[in-house]
Amino acid sequence: MGRYLVGRLLQGVLVVFGVTVVVFVATRMIGDPVNFILPLSASQEQRDRLRSDLGFDRSFINQFLDYIGDVFRFDFGKSTKFTNEDTIDVVLRFLPKTIQLVIAGMLVAFLVSLILGMLSALKPGKITDKILVTLSLLGLSMPQFFLAQVLIVFFSVRFGWVQIGPGPWTHMILPAVALALPAIGRLAMTVRSAMIDELNSQYVKAAKAKGMRRRRVVAVHALRNAAIPFVTLAGWEFIRALAGFTVVVEGVFGLNGMGSLAILAIRERDFFLIQTIVLVVAVIVVIVNILIDLAYKAVDPRVKLG
Amino acid sequence: MENPQHIPDQYSASTRETEAALHEEQNLEGRPYEVTAATKGVFRELLTDKTGVFGVAILAILGLAALFAPWVAPHGPTDGSLSTANRKPVWNGGTWEYMLGTDPQGYDMLSRLIYGLRTTLLVSLSVVLVAGVIGVVIGLISGYRGGRTDRWIMRWVDVQVAFPGLLIAMIMIAVIGGSKTAVIFVLSFNGWMVYARMTRGVVLSVKEQPYVEAAELIGCPPRRIMFRHILPNLVSAISTLAVLEFARIILAEATLSFLGLGLQFPEVSLGIVASTGRDYIFSTPRLIVIPGIAISLLVMAVNFAASWLRVALDPREREKRFAANALNSATGAGQ
Amino acid sequence: MISHETILDVRNLTVDFFTRRGTVHAVRDVSFSVRKGETLGIVGESGSGKSVTAQAILGLTELPGRVTGGDILWKGSSLIAGREAAETIERVRGKEIAMVFQDPMTSLNPVYTVGMQVSEVLVRHMSMSKKAARSRAVELLDMVGISNPAKRLDQYPFELSGGMRQRVLIAAALACEPELLIADEPTTALDVTIQAQILDLIAELQQRLGVAVVLITHDLGVVAGVCDRVAVMYGGKIVEEADASEIYPLPFHPYTEGLLRSTPRLDVVSERLESIAGSPPDLREVLAGCSYSPRCAAVTEMCRSAVPVLDQRGEGRRVACWNPR
Numbered sequence: 001m002g003r004y005l006v007g008r009l010l011q012g013v014l015v016v017f018g019v020t021v022v023v024f025v026a027t028r029m030i031g032d033p034v035n036f037i038l039p040l041s042a043s044q045e046q047r048d049r050l051r052s053d054l055g056f057d058r059s060f061i062n063q064f065l066d067y068i069g070d071v072f073r074f075d076f077g078k079s080t081k082f083t084n085e086d087t088i089d090v091v092l093r094f095l096p097k098t099i100q101l102v103i104a105g106m107l108v109a110f111l112v113s114l115i116l117g118m119l120s121a122l123k124p125g126k127i128t129d130k131i132l133v134t135l136s137l138l139g140l141s142m143p144q145f146f147l148a149q150v151l152i153v154f155f156s157v158r159f160g161w162v163q164i165g166p167g168p169w170t171h172m173i174l175p176a177v178a179l180a181l182p183a184i185g186r187l188a189m190t191v192r193s194a195m196i197d198e199l200n201s202q203y204v205k206a207a208k209a210k211g212m213r214r215r216r217v218v219a220v221h222a223l224r225n226a227a228i229p230f231v232t233l234a235g236w237e238f239i240r241a242l243a244g245f246t247v248v249v250e251g252v253f254g255l256n257g258m259g260s261l262a263i264l265a266i267r268e269r270d271f272f273l274i275q276t277i278v279l280v281v282a283v284i285v286v287i288v289n290i291l292i293d294l295a296y297k298a299v300d301p302r303v304k305l306g
Numbered sequence: 307m308e309n310p311q312h313i314p315d316q317y318s319a320s321t322r323e324t325e326a327a328l329h330e331e332q333n334l335e336g337r338p339y340e341v342t343a344a345t346k347g348v349f350r351e352l353l354t355d356k357t358g359v360f361g362v363a364i365l366a367i368l369g370l371a372a373l374f375a376p377w378v379a380p381h382g383p384t385d386g387s388l389s390t391a392n393r394k395p396v397w398n399g400g401t402w403e404y405m406l407g408t409d410p411q412g413y414d415m416l417s418r419l420i421y422g423l424r425t426t427l428l429v430s431l432s433v434v435l436v437a438g439v440i441g442v443v444i445g446l447i448s449g450y451r452g453g454r455t456d457r458w459i460m461r462w463v464d465v466q467v468a469f470p471g472l473l474i475a476m477i478m479i480a481v482i483g484g485s486k487t488a489v490i491f492v493l494s495f496n497g498w499m500v501y502a503r504m505t506r507g508v509v510l511s512v513k514e515q516p517y518v519e520a521a522e523l524i525g526c527p528p529r530r531i532m533f534r535h536i537l538p539n540l541v542s543a544i545s546t547l548a549v550l551e552f553a554r555i556i557l558a559e560a561t562l563s564f565l566g567l568g569l570q571f572p573e574v575s576l577g578i579v580a581s582t583g584r585d586y587i588f589s590t591p592r593l594i595v596i597p598g599i600a601i602s603l604l605v606m607a608v609n610f611a612a613s614w615l616r617v618a619l620d621p622r623e624r625e626k627r628f629a630a631n632a633l634n635s636a637t638g639a640g641q
Numbered sequence: 642m643i644s645h646e647t648i649l650d651v652r653n654l655t656v657d658f659f660t661r662r663g664t665v666h667a668v669r670d671v672s673f674s675v676r677k678g679e680t681l682g683i684v685g686e687s688g689s690g691k692s693v694t695a696q697a698i699l700g701l702t703e704l705p706g707r708v709t710g711g712d713i714l715w716k717g718s719s720l721i722a723g724r725e726a727a728e729t730i731e732r733v734r735g736k737e738i739a740m741v742f743q744d745p746m747t748s749l750n751p752v753y754t755v756g757m758q759v760s761e762v763l764v765r766h767m768s769m770s771k772k773a774a775r776s777r778a779v780e781l782l783d784m785v786g787i788s789n790p791a792k793r794l795d796q797y798p799f800e801l802s803g804g805m806r807q808r809v810l811i812a813a814a815l816a817c818e819p820e821l822l823i824a825d826e827p828t829t830a831l832d833v834t835i836q837a838q839i840l841d842l843i844a845e846l847q848q849r850l851g852v853a854v855v856l857i858t859h860d861l862g863v864v865a866g867v868c869d870r871v872a873v874m875y876g877g878k879i880v881e882e883a884d885a886s887e888i889y890p891l892p893f894h895p896y897t898e899g900l901l902r903s904t905p906r907l908d909v910v911s912e913r914l915e916s917i918a919g920s921p922p923d924l925r926e927v928l929a930g931c932s933y934s935p936r937c938a939a940v941t942e943m944c945r946s947a948v949p950v951l952d953q954r955g956e957g958r959r960v961a962c963w964n965p966r
Contacts, residue, residue, distance in 0.1 A: 011461075015468040022474060026481045141553070141605035143560045145580065146598030153591050200703075202747035209699055209742075210762050210813060211735025224752050244472030248561060252587070262473060263565060266480045274477060281470045289468060300752055301797050 008293065012286035019282040020275070024064055027271055071279070077272030079265075087276035091261070095280070098257035101249065102241045104172055105179030110234055113184045117191025117226075122218065124196055132188065140185030144245065148178040148252040175253045179246065183237040190233050194226035201225075228300050235292035239285055358618075361610025368604060372424040379417040380405070383574045386412030395592065406596055409582045415593075418579045419600050425575040426604075429486055429493075430555040434548050437494040441501025442544060448502065449509030460506070463499050471496040472558070476567040484570035489562070493555055500547060508543050512536045542619035549612040553605045560601050576601050648716050648820055648853060649675040649698070649738075655710035656693050656702060663925040667693045667706065669877040672951065675821065680847060680854040682868035682885070684861055684900070688921050690877040691857045692743075695825045699740055700730045736766040739814035743826040745806035749798040755782075755809050756794030762816045781812040786842060804835035808842065815846060822847075823855045828863060840867055861904055865889065870957075873897050876922045876932030879951055883958040893954060893965040895939045931963070939964045 070077065076088040116136070120129040139147075151174055198204065199222050207217050247259035258277065265273040297303045371378050386408060394400040395407035395415070406415035448459040478492045512518060518535055556576075562568025563577025564584070571578070576597055583593025656668035668690040675681050685691045697708055700720060713720045715738065718729045742748045749758060756778055763774035775794065782790035785808040798806055807827060814822055824843060828836035844867045847854050856868055864871055865885065872882040873896065881894035892898040899917040919936035928934070930945040937944065943963045951961040 011464065012468075015465050018465050019469050019474070022469070023477060026474075026478050137606055137609050138602070141557075141609055142602045143557050143564070143577075143580075143598060143605075145561065145564050146594065146602065149587055149591070149594050149598070153587065156588070202742065202744065203750045205701055205703070206740075206742055206748040206810070207750070209701060209734060209740040210765075211731070211733075212761065212765060216761075216765075221750050221753075225750070228752075240471075243470030244476070245561075247472065247476075247565065251565065262476065263567070266476055266567065269480075278470065278473060278477070281473060282468075285468055285470055302751060302799050 005290070008290050012283075012290065015286055016279065016282045019278055020067075021064075023275055023278045024067065027274065028060060028063065067275070076276045076279070079270055079273045087273045088280075090273060091258070091276050091280050094256055094258050094261040097255050098242070098246050098250070098259060100172060101175055101179060101246055101255065101257060102238065104176035105249075106183065106234075106238050106241060108176055109180035109183040109187060109237065112180070113187035113191055114223075114230070116184070116188040118195055118218065118223070120188070120192040121195030121199060124192075129192075133192070136185040136188045138185070139181045140189075142182065144178070144182060144248040145252060147181050148175075148249055151178050152252060175249045175255060178249050178253070179241055183241070187230065187233060187237060191226060191230055194229050195222060198222040198225045224299065228296070231292065231296050231299055235288070235295070238292075239288055242288065243281055243285055357610045358614025361607040361614060364603065364607035365611055368423060368607070369427065371420055372427050375420050375424045379414075379420040381414040381417040383418050383421040384413060384572060385417070386414060388412055390414075392590070395596075407592060409593055410586070410590075411582070415579070415596060418574055419576070419597060422574045422576040422579045422597070423600070423604070425486070425569070425573060426556060426559060426577070429490055429559055429569075429575065430552055432490045433493040433497060433555045433559075434552050436490060437498040437551070438501050438544070438548055440494065441498035442505045442540075444498070445502040445505025445507075446509060449506040449513070456506070459502070463502055467499050469496070472561075475558075475562060476565070479562065479567055484568060484573070486569065486573065489559065489569055493558060497551065497555065500551065501544065504543055504547055505540060508540050509536060512539055546612060546616045546619065549608060549615055553608040553612065556601065556605055556608070576604075644677045646677045647674045648677050649855075650714040651694070651698070651711070652714070653711035654694065654697060654708070654713060656690070656697055656706055657709045658706040660705055665924045666927060667877055667924055668697065669927075670711070671874075671877070671879055672711075673872055673879060673882065675853050675855060677820065678851050678853055679870065680856065680868045682864035682871045683855060683857045683874060684859065684864055684871060685874035686859055686921060688924065689874040690924075691874050692825050694874075695740070695823050695855065695857050698823060699734055699738060701740075735762055735814075735819075736817045737819050738821045738823065739817070739819040740823045740825065741807070741810050741814050741827050744830045745803055745810055746798065746830075748810055749806055751798055754795050754797055755801065755806075756796075759794075759809065759813045759816060762813050766817045777816070778812075781816055782809065784815075785809070785812045785846075786838075787812075803831050804838060807831060807835075807839055811839075811842065811846070815850065815852070818850060819852060821853045821855065823857070825857045826859070827856070829858070829860075836863070843867060861900060873900070877924060878932065878961060879959075880933065880961045881959070882951070887958065891966070893958065893960045894962050895937050895965070896933050898966070899936075899938075931961075 074088070076086060079085050079087045079090050116132050120132045123129055155174060195218075199218070201222075204217055204222055207221050212221070244259065244262070246257055247263060249255070250257045250259040251263065258281065262274075262277050264270075265277060380403065388411075390404070390408050390412040391410050393404045393408040396402055396405050398407070400407055404414050404416070406419070408414055409418075444459060444463075448456045475492045475496055478495075479488055482488045482492075512535055515535075521535065559568055559575060560577035560580065563575050564581045566581060569575050569578055580594050580597040580601070583590065583595075583597075586593050651674065652672050654668055654671045655666070658665040658667055671690070671694055673681070683691045683694070693702070693706065696702055698713055698720065702708055708721055712722055715729065715733055719726050720730050720733070749755070756775065759778040759781060760769075760771065760774035763769045763777055764771065767774075769777065778794060779790045782793055787793055787805055787808050793801070793805070793809075798809075801809070811827075822843075827843070828839050831839065840863060843854065843856070846852065847867075854867075856864065858864060868885050870882065871885050871888050872879050873888075873894065874880065875896050881888065881892065881897045883893075888897065889901065892901055896917070903915045903917060905914060917936055922928075922932045922935075928948075930943075930947055931937070931949050934940045934944040941964050947963070949961040949963050951959045954960045954965065
């Protein structure tokens with residue numbers, strides 16, 4: 001187990017490294033970074049000065065090595081947009097909102113898709129199933145911005161504003177739903193087909209022959225096996241949301257999360273901020289991946305790690 | 307066909323069927339039976355799958371509209387001025403000339419949708435092709451070579467899969483610009499891994515099968531094995547995957563363009579059309595809603611087509627569907 | 642100890658499968674009965690309808706199959722027809738009638754422990770507490786000859802060998818001391834040496850617990866040592882039924898005779914293996930006459946034109962043939 005974790009962590013380091021390289025290359029090698037930051041009217045002097053200030057005049061390798069060195073000293077550079085604040089502070093300020101959103105949204109998504117998928121699988125081909133399948137397809141076919149907008153317009157027309165009920169958490173409900181809906185669409189279909197397959201398996205037949213009640217056969221025997229592919233996909237959805245798809249939802253609902261921050265940073269060409277954002281996101285993704293693997297092992301005892 | 311054991315007439319029905327099947331095999335003239343059976347089954351299956359028909363029909367219509375955009379669209383995508391701005395759609399008091407209304411710049415919504423459809427389809431198809439070819443080739447190499455090559459390639463795939471895709475896409479496009487080529491490149495860069503993994507999986511599992519071993523034993527050359535055994539399995543798995551990816555890419559491009567971090571003006575894509583409504587969510591919701599519906603319709607049609615394809619290409623799925631239908635008819639089929 | 646009380650009565654059972662390529666008449670008008678404590682062997686080749694019959698008894702017929710005729714009576718109550726049938730099956734499954742299937746690997750849920758899968762039967766039918774069920778499960782595993790039963794209880798199916806898994810399934814089946822055990826090809830998926838062990842186990846348990854057994858197999862050898870009576874199935878019908886001690890030395894039906902003759906023997910030197918000419922019937926077809934007639938050595942005109950009926954031909958023997966020995 002320990003060995004496995006070490007292996008995965010190493011791989012994680014590789015991932016973060018790879019991501020950093022890609023972003024570094026993208027931001028430095030294409031054209032002159034200074035041109036992105038300064039307006040066209042800036043003088044050559046100003047450009048040169050900025051270039052040396054930010055260290056863009058050194059060779060690429062130098063810049064990269066320096067950056068790595070800085071990271072190990074927890075120096076993530078200063079943001080140009082948030083005038084000279086440490087980028088890491090900026091990121092950590094915006095991170096909690098996104099995490100809340102993703103956790104809320106994904107919890108909803110997982111629960112709802114499990115229930116809907118199961119209901120569908122119990123009576124495949126009948127009305128409930130057909131309706132659920134069509135709704136799922138609709139959910140996963142709609143672009144996120146469209147869903148978010150429909151929700152927001154609909155609810156603001158009905159209830160006056162985005163807030164459903166009093167309390168500090170309630171403004172997260174609609175965004176979480178907007179995030180969850182496409183995921184529900186995809187996950188419900190997976191649960192459905194996995195459950196149908198499991199319900200047709202030999203051990204289910206054997207359990208029935210033993211006289212086990214239908215409820216138990218479905219919810220205990222079949223579900224646990226169907227959960228195996230579900231965990232894989234649910235994990236992907238979680239990471240997908242975390243790694244950027246909150247952008248739209250945050251934008252439409254005006255939340256201050258990482259997604260909004262990322263767009264801001266990109267628009268403003270705040271290089272160091274961009275790098276730090278990507279770094280933090282990559283690290284989180286790696287950690288979540290490892291957690292998913294562990295969850296996998298919890299669900300399926302046959303899995304041998306490593 | 308010779309009949310060594312004289313099988314009496316009462317079995318003639320099934321004998322005829324067997325003979326017919328053998329003739330069919332001969333008529334196929336050496337083409338892999340599986341492929342031909344698969345393709346023939348595909349269209350026969352179409353008729354039984356109503357949503358599949360719907361999906362394919364919609365796609366055909368949209369595809370043709372996109373192809374003949376200059377003739378189909380009532381206006382150009384950037385024809386208009388402030389004088390024609392914010393016209394209402396025809397159901398809200400507008401004229402048929404600007405059927406779906408116009409945007410704040412004065413451009414006709416319907417025309418922009420049609421041209422946008424063209425770009426969206428073009429870009430998405432290209433991504434599927436580029437990512438697909440790269441992914442399949444890499445997957446083939448990985449699966450066929452095995453050993454160290456396989457392990458290193460898969461490690462690389464694992465690493466790239468863990469990249470935060472959308473984020474990287476946004477950054478890259480911000481840097482290299484929002485041309486069609488750039489978007490295609492970026493989305494392919496993020497999307498080839500699925501194909502590689504799937505191809506490798508198919509190659510590996512086919513390699514293990516007893517019938518491949520048997521074929522090798524009787525002296526079947528490797529190339530024939532590849533074509534007769536690996537390829538048919540690959541075709542069905544990859545085509546289903548490609549269609550699903552197609553849907554995903556359409557949505558991804560739409561999202562990127564909506565955020566302003568994908569294709570840029572003066573390009574028109576469905577996402578860009580929607581982006582013009584970003585600032586008018588409450589005042590003029592139709593600016594997002596109409597393109598949103600268009601995108602949803604397109605993607606839904608693709609998904610229906612994908613599900614049809616999946617069932618049509620896999621005989622087990624076909625049988626399952628038949629059984630499900632039989633269950634639902636009160637009296638049961640046959641008798 | 643075989644009493645004369647009939648507990649299972651299958652009457653004119655018909656099961657059809659509705660597939661894309663036609664309707665398969667898997668079981669055609671099959672009737673037989675089982676008495677308390679007796680062991681009945683049902684023998685037939687693949688596709689003869691024996692497994693389908695077995696599954697129909699416990700209401701396990703799955704799509705695209707359906708029971709389309711006949712009745713199955715358990716101690717007088719129908720398991721198929723009537724309003725109470727559903728309740729009766731609920732009551733009876735796992736408790737009064739138990740079933741063991743062919744492949745022990747797929748019959749066990751891979752993600753739960755072996756112990757759980759035995760205990761759950763006890764909890765369900767005997768209302769035992771989890772703790773009580775667990776200790777009873779240990780006893781059961783011991784009874785079926787599993788060494789170190791307490792440790793095995795917490796292991797998963799993939800950690801056990803094929804023979805052990807089958808023993809676990811037998812333990813779960815016998816947990817509530819059923820009156821009938823249906824074993825559907827219990828040894829087919831196992832190694833030959835293990836086969837013998839499992840058969841011995843079944844025979845021993847049958848003696849000890851007095852449970853009636855319906856043993857389904859394609860292997861005549863399996864049946865010989867264990868069963869009191871034998872029913873031979875072909876093409877979805879029973880073609881011969883007799884006491885085991887009588888059918889082996891003197892088969893009446895040409896198919897039974899063919900089966901016996903084609904069994905390889907170690908004590909007789911022969912150059913070629915004997916086989917029955919022709920191939921198994923297509924169950925989508927319903928012939929005018931006997932389904933075996935195309936392959937039968939003793940075929941007559943009558944055979945081709947009329948379906949033979951399962952008739953009494955002597956003490957305890959029934960044969961469906963126009964031209965038996």
